[in-house]
Amino acid sequence: MNNGTKKLAGKIAVITGGNSGMGLATAKRFVEEGAHVVITGRREKELAEAAAFIGINVTTVAGDVSNLEDLDRLYAVVKEKHGHIDILFANAGGGTVAPLATATESHFDKIFDVNVKGLFFTVQKALPLFKDGGSIILTSSNANVLGVPAFTAYAASKAAVRSFARGWTMELKDRKIRVNSMSPGPIETQALEKAGLTAEQAEQAAAQFASQVPLGRRGKPEEIAAVVVFLASDESSYITGVDLAVDGGMAQV
Known part of the structure; x- marks a missing residue:
């Protein structure tokens, strides 16, 4: 922190997929920077563990972003507890591998329901509570510009997020x-x-990915959190519409 000043002092932030990984690391960092966070995830147990890890200024709401009623419940809690939103980190997402030749309809639907439809309505339904001058950060992926075999539905969903x-x-x-x-x-x-x-297989994939990254390693969730804090704060006040790659150079060179 710069001389004790907190970058997100008093801000209200909503983070989807905040119960693990990048979302959890970001929620923890947001609170350290002075924000109050509301995090969502599908699993109550993970949410409870996440809240304990974050410690203070955190509210949890269980739900699936691809279920619009769950989104309505999320924002009802935000409205009742805080009255407005300053920052939205639409982070919930994921995907499974499947080659084009064998991919099923359910594989495709599951990815697009969460990564595209879920994210779309996460943002739409936040707007009535959003303070003017706020910041919205969407989790895409460097797959949105890479051709990765068996990840094509996932990559296309993340290209939609970029759009x-x-x-x-x-x-x-x-x-x-x-x-x-x-x-x-x-x-x-x-x-x-x-x-x-x-x-x-995951270990092999991780090693293969690391070999494709100029920095020679996978990133840490905390390194993502630092970038999201930047995009959420006034430090990035003249940045909008960009896709900021946090990928060790993997898709950049």
């Missing part, structure tokens, strides 16, 4: 609400295991 940042920047500019996407590369989270890989 949303552009369009919403224009739609919300009169309210001075900034919209940016943040594209992680390979990060040390449970994402690979959740993508349907065995522990051994």
Whole structure:
């Protein structure tokens, strides 16, 4: 912290997918920077553990972003407890691997329901509570510009997120609400295991990813959190509509 000044002092932040990985690391950092956070996730147990880890100034709401009633419940809690939103980190997302030749309809639908539809309505339903001059950060992925075999539905869903940042920047500019996407590369989270890989496959994939990253390693969730704090704060007051890659250079060179 700069001389004890906190970058997000008194701000109200909503983080979807805040119960693990990048979302949890960001929620923890937001609170350290003076914000009050409301985090969502699908699993009550993980949410309770996340709240204990964050410690103070945190409210949890269980829900699935692809279920619009769950989103309505989330924002009802935010409205009742805080009355407004300053920062939204639309971070919930994920995906499984499947080659084009064998991918099923449910594989496709599941990815797009969460990463595209869920994110779209997460932002739409936040708008009535949003303070003018606020900041919206969307989690995309450096897959949005890479051709990665068996990850094509996921990559396309993240390209949609990148596109949303552009369009919403224009739609919300009169309210001075900034919209940016943040594209992680390979990060040390449970994402690979959740993508349907065995522990051994996940380890191999992690090593392969690391070899493709100029910095030679996977990133840490805290490194993502630092960037999201930047995009959420006045430090980035003249930045909107961008896609900020946080990928160790993987998709940049």
